[in-house]
Amino acid sequence: MNRIRIVIVDDHALVRMGLTTLICDRPDMQVVGEASNLTQALRVIEETQPQIVLMDIRMPGESGIEATRQIVQRFPQTRVIILTSYSDDELVMRAIHAGASGYVLKQADNDVLLDAIQTVARGESLLDPATTTRLLHFVREMERKAEQNAFRDLSERELSVLAELAKGKTNAEIGRTLHLSEKTVRNHVSVILEKLHLSNRVELATYAVEHHIFDLVKRD
Known part of the structure; x- marks a missing residue:
């Protein structure tokens, strides 16, 4: 079985540990690297060539959105799932514009995150279900204002x-x-x-x- 190779980027060690424990219980996934900032992330991704990066949206220094932009540009075969505690419509739009393939709230059930990893690894894109309706409303409102x-x-x-x-x-x-x-x-x-x-x-x-x-x- 080809396992999905994953890098976790989050400035909190406990969060990285929890995500690693969750993912390593799955026979079809493996964590191949961790990073706490953009510089580390770029190095680890270059070394491990993961399919998926789980990216915290708020980190010291470069934001997760800027990190996503650089990762997508430098490693086009790697796809980024944004993880955040904030259900923020503007952040969703900025993350998508930066090239993120997924957006999942940290409060979501474990199965939601694991399903997201599988979905994005298949080449699909997704948003956390709780944000989808608001995002569509946000897009329509932006279009109305533009008109x-x-x-x-x-x-x-x-x-x-x-x-x-x-x-x-x-x-x-x-x-x-x-x-x-x-x-x-x-x-x-x-x-x-x-x-x-x-x-x-x-x-x-x-x-x-x-x-x-x-x-x-x-x-x-």
């Missing part, structure tokens, strides 16, 4: 003009819809182009649709 910020410099009138432009209307058609002169519409379009740092109507329309302008302005 709002995409048009934050536009006035209500400019937003209305842009929405009509995104429907493919000419300046004259926009003017008739919004009860504006064609010259006024043209001036609004010029200002919108400048505010959004875009070059032409096609770019404007594409930008508006990609940022869901019709969620902000009711579409007829």
Whole structure:
């Protein structure tokens, strides 16, 4: 049986000891190294070539997130599972962005961690179940804010003009819809182009649709 090779990175010796004891009871897993900081971790990983690193997210000096980033860059065949006592949505996002393949709370049952190791070793990714719903909400909220910020410099009138432009209307058609002169519409379009740092109507329309302008302005 090919055993899953694991390195534990945590600045608390008792935590490393507990994890080692838990893992060594499994015939399909083995702890091949330990480290208490990033420098040690990089050396041990280079020496042992583990499949999995169990990484404490908060350590003295370099954070577990920065350690994860460096490990993933230097050892692409090694996958990192973040361990933390903190159920923090921002930390989850930062850990994933750094390249972590898993995120498990230290309070989780032993079986949850062991299952996580097996899952990530198979090439899959996971999050602690308790964080998944909040993470999805967090992502949706960030997307919503990004969409709002995409048009934050536009006035209500400019937003209305842009929405009509995104429907493919000419300046004259926009003017008739919004009860504006064609010259006024043209001036609004010029200002919108400048505010959004875009070059032409096609770019404007594409930008508006990609940022869901019709969620902000009711579409007829």
